[in-house]
Amino acid sequence: MSTLRTAVALVAPNRAAGLGFAALAVICLLAAAAPLVAPYAPADQDLLARLEPPSAAHWCGTDNYGRDILSRILWGARISLLVGLGATLAGMVIGGALGVWAGFKGGLSDLLIARVIDVLLSFPSLILCLLIVSLVGPGVLELIAAICVSLVPKFARVARSSAIATSHKEFVDACRTVGGSDLRIMLRHITPNVVGELAVMASLWTANAVLIEASLSFLGLGVRPPMPTLGGMMLEGLNLLHDAPWLTLFPGVAILGMVLVLNLVGDSLRDAVDPRLRDV
Numbered sequence: 001m002s003t004l005r006t007a008v009a010l011v012a013p014n015r016a017a018g019l020g021f022a023a024l025a026v027i028c029l030l031a032a033a034a035p036l037v038a039p040y041a042p043a044d045q046d047l048l049a050r051l052e053p054p055s056a057a058h059w060c061g062t063d064n065y066g067r068d069i070l071s072r073i074l075w076g077a078r079i080s081l082l083v084g085l086g087a088t089l090a091g092m093v094i095g096g097a098l099g100v101w102a103g104f105k106g107g108l109s110d111l112l113i114a115r116v117i118d119v120l121l122s123f124p125s126l127i128l129c130l131l132i133v134s135l136v137g138p139g140v141l142e143l144i145a146a147i148c149v150s151l152v153p154k155f156a157r158v159a160r161s162s163a164i165a166t167s168h169k170e171f172v173d174a175c176r177t178v179g180g181s182d183l184r185i186m187l188r189h190i191t192p193n194v195v196g197e198l199a200v201m202a203s204l205w206t207a208n209a210v211l212i213e214a215s216l217s218f219l220g221l222g223v224r225p226p227m228p229t230l231g232g233m234m235l236e237g238l239n240l241l242h243d244a245p246w247l248t249l250f251p252g253v254a255i256l257g258m259v260l261v262l263n264l265v266g267d268s269l270r271d272a273v274d275p276r277l278r279d280v
Helices: 002-011 015-032 068-106 107-121 125-136 140-165 169-178 180-218 229-234 245-273
Strands: none
Touching: 002 180, 015 068, 015 107, 015 245, 068 107, 068 180, 068 229, 068 245, 107 229, 125 180, 140 180, 169 180, 180 229, 180 245, 229 245
């Protein structure tokens, strides 16, 4: 945890990082408060107002069923953040645990886990998620599970490398000397030295998880209607791109904004943790 606290202390004076964290906080608040701040319910239809361009009544226009685009974007952002954050957190916990175990124990356990990591990393993340969702079906939990599986080997590889390096430190040898069990060493000494790096990488891979969720929704494998998703909204507006470009423009800008902010936060944390990048 000391690594993570050091990163926060180094990021604090950085204006770009502060802007990124502030923007991320605003996005999360708007998404969490969507039932309160959205001007309309996401499924409310008004056929008399269908395909209206942006106006005072509908800031981002309406879709083919007269539903307010801005309201649906706010609700869709909830799904994107829920899936992205949930999958990344689950992948960090599972992958971190596997990596720490493999790196510390070594031997056959390390060999088997390392080979499984190599096999999973050989598949592009989106292709692996497509395969899993095609097998288990669409849904929020299914998307989280699919993206989590694609992230587990990435976290496991980072955790394994850090665990191998940490397991040869003097304080670990001292703990073994006084009779500390393997489980105690992993929980009390190895994991705290790994979790900071995993948290920094999680901030970067959350953006990738949001992109994967949007891609799956665009391909029709996301959360089922009438629940709005940003990728699904872009798919719905694809056939009306020339007549009503706002149907795809505003959801696309929302995805772009979330990914940019998440990458900005992740890059700031990474630069703060890596001493070679602090003065670049």
